[in-house]
Amino acid sequence: MYSSSSTVPKRVTLIHVLAIQLLLINSELSLNTTNAYLNHKCLVSQGKYKPGSKYEQRLKFIIKRFYSVSNKGYEGFGDSTLSAIIQCRGDSYGPKCHDCFATAFAAVIYLKCILQLRRRCPWYKGRIIWYDQCLLSIDAKYSIGQIDYNNNFCMSNAKKLGGDKFAFIITWNTFMDNLTTLAVDNNTNKLTPFYSAGKTWFKGDMLYGMVQCTIDLNPKACWECMVFNSIHFQHCLNDKRGARFMSRSCTFRFEFYPFLAKHVQNI
The missing domain is CATH 3.30.430.20 (Gnk2 domain, C-X8-C-X2-C motif)
Structure with a gap:
């Protein structure tokens, strides 16, 4: 929910x-x-x-x-x-x-x-x-080619994370940084440019995530969109077992269950 x-x-x-x-x-x-x-x-x-x-x-x-x-x-x-x-x-x-x-x-x-x-x-x-x-x-x-900073929203899982929140923040930041790097490096892919997905372990649970920017952005703008919104929407992301952010220019999501149609690799 x-x-x-x-x-x-x-x-x-x-x-x-x-x-x-x-x-x-x-x-x-x-x-x-x-x-x-x-x-x-x-x-x-x-x-x-x-x-x-x-x-x-x-x-x-x-x-x-x-x-x-x-x-x-x-x-x-x-x-x-x-x-x-x-x-x-x-x-x-x-x-x-x-x-x-x-x-x-x-x-x-x-x-x-x-x-x-x-x-x-x-x-x-x-x-x-x-x-x-x-x-x-x-x-x-x-x-x-312009980042849209105004038209965006965030939806968070109603379940709270609990446990070691500080450790999760470190894991989450590293995970999302890695996914963003992969998405930016993937900008020339003809089928799925500026997209990446993966999974990583957090204290015995598998954390799944994805990152995507719209195809009109350049690599620098993709990074800026991700960084700005991951900071701006901390109130939606903190202490949650899942959340998704969406805007006109970029999107990211994380969950403790698989939510994508295709297999994802460990990050």
């Missing part, structure tokens, strides 16, 4: 759009059993767009481009009017990632057809939505 803290004109054409919406709704409903919705943020200050506007046309172009991504787990685009990034968790590339794309787009873009999702950013130019296996960020300005 987690708690959260925070610092998502022609008749033929209409029929075609409706068919796409229904497909995405089905994806949303079926995938939620294994790919939980976590959070969303509407970037209210960027305003709203109107149906049929140039902004919507650009947005549709990006959606079409993103749907062509099937084998890798990320894609990004940016110009003076719109920036967008979609990135899957490092162990979720391929078909699973493509399904998560559909879920994210259904929730963020076609939500007017989904009663339970009406509260999630209808017609807002800028929005971010986080799922367990992917992130979708849409920005009405050029934001590629």
Whole structure:
């Protein structure tokens, strides 16, 4: 159980759009059993767009481009009017990632057809939505390569760590430093750039962790994002048997149980 803290004109054409919406709704409903919705943020200050506007046309172009991504787990685009990034968790590339794309787009873009999702950013130019296996960020300005320090949140395990907290802090810091180093060194990987996962022992228990930065960052920015947020969210991380931090730019998680789909190595 987690708690959260925070610092998502022609008749033929209409029929075609409706068919796409229904497909995405089905994806949303079926995938939620294994790919939980976590959070969303509407970037209210960027305003709203109107149906049929140039902004919507650009947005549709990006959606079409993103749907062509099937084998890798990320894609990004940016110009003076719109920036967008979609990135899957490092162990979720391929078909699973493509399904998560559909879920994210259904929730963020076609939500007017989904009663339970009406509260999630209808017609807002800028929005971010986080799922367990992917992130979708849409920005009405050029934001590629910039660390987002504002749009983030942390969810911690309700169970407290107990025991030797000081020893755990030392183990945790070393573990996360090693994972971050691996993620930064992995920045040229074509399938899972800026991602690492691993496990380590702590007093007879196995500690699992993962680190990931979005593909638009450079290695230095990835490090800065991780360091800043691991310090800033200490209130969420301290004395917990697990927690996950997520932002527009980087994410990390640790648990005392395996939570990734793929085998991880000892770190």
